[in-house]
Amino acid sequence: MADPEWSKHLADGLRRNDIRFYATVPDFIVSQVLEHLWRDDECTVVTAAREEEGLGILSGAYLAGRRGALLMQNSGLGSCVNTLASLNFATQIPVVMVLSHRGDINEYNPAQVPMGQAAEGILQALGVRYITPHTVEELEAQLDGLIKLAYTRSLPVAVLLPNDLTGGRYS
Amino acid sequence: MNRAEATRLLCERLHDEVVVANLGQATTELQHAADRALNCYTFGAMGQCSSLALGIALARPDVRVVSLDGDGSLLMNLGVLTTVATQAPKNLAIVVWDNEVHMTTGGQPTATAFRTSLAGVARGAGIEKVLEPADYEELALAFDRMLSEEGPFFVQVKVDKGYAEGAIFRDLIRYKLRFMDALAAQGRHDRGSG
Numbered sequence: 001m002a003d004p005e006w007s008k009h010l011a012d013g014l015r016r017n018d019i020r021f022y023a024t025v026p027d028f029i030v031s032q033v034l035e036h037l038w039r040d041d042e043c044t045v046v047t048a049a050r051e052e053e054g055l056g057i058l059s060g061a062y063l064a065g066r067r068g069a070l071l072m073q074n075s076g077l078g079s080c081v082n083t084l085a086s087l088n089f090a091t092q093i094p095v096v097m098v099l100s101h102r103g104d105i106n107e108y109n110p111a112q113v114p115m116g117q118a119a120e121g122i123l124q125a126l127g128v129r130y131i132t133p134h135t136v137e138e139l140e141a142q143l144d145g146l147i148k149l150a151y152t153r154s155l156p157v158a159v160l161l162p163n164d165l166t167g168g169r170y171s
Numbered sequence: 172m173n174r175a176e177a178t179r180l181l182c183e184r185l186h187d188e189v190v191v192a193n194l195g196q197a198t199t200e201l202q203h204a205a206d207r208a209l210n211c212y213t214f215g216a217m218g219q220c221s222s223l224a225l226g227i228a229l230a231r232p233d234v235r236v237v238s239l240d241g242d243g244s245l246l247m248n249l250g251v252l253t254t255v256a257t258q259a260p261k262n263l264a265i266v267v268w269d270n271e272v273h274m275t276t277g278g279q280p281t282a283t284a285f286r287t288s289l290a291g292v293a294r295g296a297g298i299e300k301v302l303e304p305a306d307y308e309e310l311a312l313a314f315d316r317m318l319s320e321e322g323p324f325f326v327q328v329k330v331d332k333g334y335a336e337g338a339i340f341r342d343l344i345r346y347k348l349r350f351m352d353a354l355a356a357q358g359r360h361d362r363g364s365g
Contacts, residue, residue, distance in 0.1 A: 021230060044229060046258060048222075049250025056219035057254070060191075060226020063211065063351055064234075068226075086215025091343050 002167035003136045010098070010159070011036035013143040014069055019096060020044065021066040023054030027073035028169045029100035029161060034071060051076030052083040059093045067151070069096040074103065074119040074160065075112070084126055084156055092154040096147055097128070100161050106168055123158055130158035134165055174268050174330040177310060178204045181237070181266070184314050187357060189227055189236045193220040195275040197239040197268060199335035208353035212346050218247030221265050225255055228263040233358050235262045235318065242269040242283045249292055255323050256297030264317035264324035265293075270332045278332055293325035300324045 003009075011033050022037055022045045024030065037043045048054035051072045058068030070080075077099060088095060102109070103116015123130050131146050133139035143159065150157040174196065181190075182205035191211040192198040197220075198212040211227070213220055224238035245251075245267055255263065271284035283289060293301045300322060304310040310328060317324040 046229065046254065049253055050248070052216075052219070053222045053248055053251050053254065056216065056222025056248075056251075057226035057229070059219070060223035060228075061230040062226075063223070063347070064227045064230035064354055065351075066230040083216045083219055087213075087219060090215055091347050093347075 002165060004167075006136050006139065006165050007032035008036055009136050009139055010143070013139065014096070014098075014147075015040070015043070017067070017144060017147040019067045019069050019147070021058065021061045021068040022046065022071060023048050023057050023068065024071040025049075025051050025054065025073070025076055026071070027100055027102070029102075029166050030071040030073065030098060032166070033098065051079045055080055055083045055088065055095060058095050059087055062093050062095065067094075067096075069098055071098045072100075074099045074101050075115050077119055077122055078115060081122065081126070084128070088156045089126065094150040094154045095156045096150055097156060097158040098161065099158055100166065101132075101163065102169070104163060106163055106170060108170060119160060123160070128156050128158050130160050132160045132162050134162050136165070139165065172307060172310065172328060172330050174270065174333070175200050175204065175336065176307070177268070177328055177330060178239070180307065180311055181314050184318055187234070188318065189224075189231075189234055189354060190239060191220055191224040191227065191236065192239045193241045193244050193268075195241070195339075196335045197241055199337065199339040201239060202340055203335070203337045208349050209357070210346075211350050214341055214343055218244050220244055221251045221255070222248060224263060224265065225251065225258065225260065227354075228260040229258060231354065232260065232262055234354065236260075236264070237317070238263070238265045240265055240267045242267060242271060242289060243273040243281045245289060246281055246283075246287075249296075252293050252296035252298060252325070260323055261321040263322050264326065266317075266326045266328060268330050269327055270330045272332050274332060274334065288327075290325065290327040293327075298323055298325045302326045304328060
């Protein structure tokens, strides 16, 4: 049973790591995190037309001194691949990606499944360090260190959100 | 118009503005026209030039930001024009060097060689200040406006086909650090912690 407070824990974790600039292409799951960020006057949230555009915006914001996170469905990872490689990795621009993990256990939409199963392989192929916290306790134990790593080595990291953390979307 | 000449016309007018240059011809010509610490060169991620410029403009509303994009690149990321219109940063100007071809890959025609108007797309996206200078005199006036008035601006500049002259310098990390340092130093005295 997912903890209904998971999204508050994630939003608070991002904010306590000085991340207040966000880009998103929303979905049902990450919107629960966005609800906390939209309500926060200290946070900037930009809705992009496409996920890689969000990466470009956040990369610009980083060059201008702001930490950023991109909130999206794992399907958006597909549209981010070249920008991750040829902008973020090539130029060493860190960003925190928060990905809902559709297309995994309990998925009801067949079109989500191939990308859902490919998501971790894509992150691994690019060399993106990521965590898959299954409980709020795991999220709290891993998030600060993951974000610290992103800015230590100036490269992207990802939080892949399993259904047992978020409750998923079942219909 | 000639793109290198148009680039020089812009550089003559620059003071403390950020200029983000698209990969390929735009970056090469900006490096040769005026290599400034506040230039943000790009070398990959085709399509992301104006997204980078938007991110800088939103993060630093006290600094004017100019994107030097290209028609082939912008066509890959037309959605950014809708995001610019929605966010409406007053300090952002997008200039598109529109030569109607993918020059870097040998001159294959883009959609703007046929029926597509990027100025029309920008208007449709909701950007109000869209300029289409037809000669150097109008171009100089367009640059003067976008560097003094509140934006966002979209300036479509039809330029000749042709490769940039001179070598491109690809020291990515050095240019990035130089840019970040220069932008951080810019206006540090009168800015809050952000």
